[in-house]
Amino acid sequence: xxIFNENYFNRRNWIxxxxxxxxxxxxxxxxxxxxxxYNEIHVxxxxxxxxxxxxxxxxxVEEIFLSLSDNGYLTIDMDGGNLFFNIEGVYQKDVKGVPxxxxxxxxxxxxxxxxxxxxxxxxxxxxxxxxxxxxVICALNEAVVYDKVDLNYIEKILxxxxxKGLSIEDIEKGKR
Numbered sequence: 099x100x101i102f103n104e105n106y107f108n109r110r111n112w113i114x115x116x117x118x119x120x121x122x123x124x125x126x127x128x129x130x131x132x133x134x135x136y137n138e139i140h141v142x143x144x145x146x147x148x149x150x151x152x153x154x155x156x157x158x159v160e161e162i163f164l165s166l167s168d169n170g171y172l173t174i175d176m177d178g179g180n181l182f183f184n185i186e187g188v189y190q191k192d193v194k195g196v197p198x199x200x201x202x203x204x205x206x207x208x209x210x211x212x213x214x215x216x217x218x219x220x221x222x223x224x225x226x227x228x229x230x231x232x233x234v235i236c237a238l239n240e241a242v243v244y245d246k247v248d249l250n251y252i253e254k255i256l257x258x259x260x261x262k263g264l265s266i267e268d269i270e271k272g273k274r
C-alpha cells in the first residue's frame with residue numbers, strides 16, 4: 099500500500115506544502131502540479147499541451163522534463179501505446195530527500211486504526227527526520243502499550259528520550 103495513492107491523500111497539497119524542500123524551481127513545480135492534475139482527470143499529456151498551458155516554448159518544457167527526470171521526480175512510460183507521465187518519484191523521498199519507508203506511515207495508520215490526515219503524516223515525517231525512524235517506531239510502540247496513541251504523547255516520549263541521552267540501542271533494550 100502506497101499512501102500517496104490513497105483517495106484521502108491530496109498529492110498536489112503535499113507538493114505545495116513541501117515545495118521549499120523539493121529543490122525545484124517555480125516552473126518545475128508548476129509542471130509537476132499540472133502533470134498530477136492531468137493524470138487525475140485522465141488527459142493525455144504531451145510536451146505541446148504543457149507548453150501551451152504554461153505559455154512556454156516546447157524546448158523549455160523539454161528542459162524541465164529532463165531536469166525533473168534527473169532529480170528522479172519524473173519518468174515517462176508507455177501505457178497501452180500512450181505516453182504516461184509518472185511523478186511517483188516526488189513521493190518516494192521525504193522532504194529532506196531521504197527515502198521514506200511507507201511502512202512508517204502504514205504502521206501509524208494501523209495503530210491509530212484510521213487513515214492519517216496530511217498534517218499527521220507531515221508530523222510523523224518530521225519526527226522521523228528529527229529523531230530517526232527506528233526511534234519513532236519505538237515511541238509509537240510505547241504509546242500503544244500505555245494506550246495513549248496520540249502524536250503529542252509520542253513526541254513527548256521522543257523528547258524525554260533525547261533529554262536523557264538514550265541511544266536507540268538503549269531504548270530497544272528497554273532502558274528508559
